[in-house]
Amino acid sequence: MLAATARVTRDLDVAEECVQEAYVAALGAWTRDGVPDRPGAWLTTAARRNALNALRRARTLAAKLPLLIEPEAEEMPATDEDPIPDDRLRLIFTCCHPALAREAQVALTLRLVCGVATGDVASAFLVSEPTMAARLTRAKKKIAVARIPYTVPEAAQLPARLDSVLTVVHLLATTGHTAPSGDELVRAELLERALDLARMLTVLLPQHMEAQGLLALLLVHHARRDERTDDDGRLVLLADQDRSRWGRAAIAEAHELVDAALRAGPPGRFTLQAAIAALHAQAPSWEQTDWPQIVTLYGELLALWPSPVVALNRAIAVSMADGPRAALPEIEALARDERLAGYRYVPAARADMLRRLGRSGEAADAYREALALTANRAERAFLEARLAECGG
Amino acid sequence: MAQYAVLIFERETPGGVADIPPEVLEAHGALPDRIVEAGGRTVAGLALEPAATATAIRGDLVTDGPFIESKEALAGVFVIEARDLDHAIELAKMTPIVDGGVEVRPLLGFEIVEAG
Numbered sequence: 001m002l003a004a005t006a007r008v009t010r011d012l013d014v015a016e017e018c019v020q021e022a023y024v025a026a027l028g029a030w031t032r033d034g035v036p037d038r039p040g041a042w043l044t045t046a047a048r049r050n051a052l053n054a055l056r057r058a059r060t061l062a063a064k065l066p067l068l069i070e071p072e073a074e075e076m077p078a079t080d081e082d083p084i085p086d087d088r089l090r091l092i093f094t095c096c097h098p099a100l101a102r103e104a105q106v107a108l109t110l111r112l113v114c115g116v117a118t119g120d121v122a123s124a125f126l127v128s129e130p131t132m133a134a135r136l137t138r139a140k141k142k143i144a145v146a147r148i149p150y151t152v153p154e155a156a157q158l159p160a161r162l163d164s165v166l167t168v169v170h171l172l173a174t175t176g177h178t179a180p181s182g183d184e185l186v187r188a189e190l191l192e193r194a195l196d197l198a199r200m201l202t203v204l205l206p207q208h209m210e211a212q213g214l215l216a217l218l219l220v221h222h223a224r225r226d227e228r229t230d231d232d233g234r235l236v237l238l239a240d241q242d243r244s245r246w247g248r249a250a251i252a253e254a255h256e257l258v259d260a261a262l263r264a265g266p267p268g269r270f271t272l273q274a275a276i277a278a279l280h281a282q283a284p285s286w287e288q289t290d291w292p293q294i295v296t297l298y299g300e301l302l303a304l305w306p307s308p309v310v311a312l313n314r315a316i317a318v319s320m321a322d323g324p325r326a327a328l329p330e331i332e333a334l335a336r337d338e339r340l341a342g343y344r345y346v347p348a349a350r351a352d353m354l355r356r357l358g359r360s361g362e363a364a365d366a367y368r369e370a371l372a373l374t375a376n377r378a379e380r381a382f383l384e385a386r387l388a389e390c391g392g
Numbered sequence: 393m394a395q396y397a398v399l400i401f402e403r404e405t406p407g408g409v410a411d412i413p414p415e416v417l418e419a420h421g422a423l424p425d426r427i428v429e430a431g432g433r434t435v436a437g438l439a440l441e442p443a444a445t446a447t448a449i450r451g452d453l454v455t456d457g458p459f460i461e462s463k464e465a466l467a468g469v470f471v472i473e474a475r476d477l478d479h480a481i482e483l484a485k486m487t488p489i490v491d492g493g494v495e496v497r498p499l500l501g502f503e504i505v506e507a508g
Contacts, residue, residue: 097477099477099481145498146477146496146497146498147394147475147476147477147480147498148476148477148478149475149476149477149478149479151476151478153478157478
């Protein structure tokens with residue numbers, strides 16, 4: 001039995017090396033090309049060709065991929081003219097299989113699909129390298145022993161399974177976007193990896209609009225990334241960012257993707273988030289943002305995805321559309337929601353409402369509460385400055 | 393094909409087996425055929441009497457009740473053959489359940505035979 005397990009594990013490690021070489025090459029091709037002027041056309045021609053060429057060069061390596069868990073012969077899908085992108089898709093569906101814990105899904109995707117070294121995966125998630133190595137080993141062992149298949153799910157399961165994949169990619173990006181602690185607000189590399197993955201998914205699953213929605217969302221994050229902190233690494237609010245320095249090409253591409261996704265049918269949660277982000281990105285200033293439209297979009301998002309975090313964001317938009325007095329009761333209700341206990345943005349939002357209403361004393365208390373929950377240095381500096389404004 | 397145990401966990405009721413709705417019992421009877429139709433096979437199946445009838449033994453200590461007390465008790469086990477975990481999950485989802493769920497676990501057995 002041990003021999004059998006070792007055999008599978010060894011193969012998995014061989015496959016792992018193959019994956020890294022093959023996919024790093026593909027990611028390189030996409031990163032090198034940058035953001036195109038006409039993304040739609042670019043996506044369907046150049047990106048596909050470039051990625052495929054990079055993948056083809058690694059054909060012999062990629063051929064070893066099925067050593068993971070090979071589906072039985074009768075289950076192999078009919079091979080079309082491009083079998084290699086299939087391999088890449090299969091791998092990401094394997095890594096994001098719901099039978100694996102979410103943290104393992106994220107780690108495996110970074111390690112196996114993006115080829116990030118274990119030590120770097122560990123530091124991205126603020127754990128030691130041995131801890132991350134053990135987590136990866138456990139997950140790979142489960143893939144082998146429980147025979148998690150190396151396949152793209154069939155049509156009936158694809159939307160649900162794709163949602164899991166998109167969630168992992170989004171999680172990667174947000175970990176990169178606002179690292180929960182430490183000095184760096186923006187972990188550019190994670191965001192870029194997530195962007196590459198999202199772009200790959202839109203090319204390989206062009207009929208699934210949610211992948212386009214996710215790509216659009218990440219493009220907007222990417223476009224604003226350099227303006228989120230000032231030269232001293234301090235957090236700059238969306239309201240105060242220099243909009244002329246946002247990446248206009250990325251925002252234009254995001255806008256095009258959102259439009260296409262919205263035209264294709266009822267939007268999913270990533271498309272709605274992208275639509276909100278794109279509206280922000282297009283507005284000439286914070287005050288001139290189309291707040292009523294953003295409130296509406298958050299309402300649709302909340303109906304689809306009843307998360308208290310979405311409700312909080314909607315409340316903040318309400319405060320911009322109708323004033324802090326209209327939003328405060330909703331935020332106070334969320335402050336009592338135990339699902340948000342310890343979530344630093346609730347007291348921070350409440351503090352902001354109270355400050356804008358001129359209730360300085362209560363605002364100062366709320367800023368202190370938010371500070372007690374915040375480890376990120378850039379965010380702490382911001383909250384401390386606001387607290388000082390309130391005389392705290 | 394790989395073998396998986398499907399462990400059935402159900403919330404127990406005062407009447408025990410007598411409380412199981414007849415349609416659930418019937419569905420259990422039809423399960424092996426449905427599994428075959430879906431490309432799998434049932435290797436074995438056992439149904440357990442309620443946890444209250446269990447006796448736990450730890451070292452020399454013999455006590456009344458199941459080894460692990462939980463809201464949902466182990467009510468039965470069956471062993472299936474499936475192509476992979478996705479197939480096993482598809483088959484296990486067919487298990488008739490009143491108020492609980494199932495757990496799917498790969499079996500060690502066939503690997504031992506294969507590896508000699």
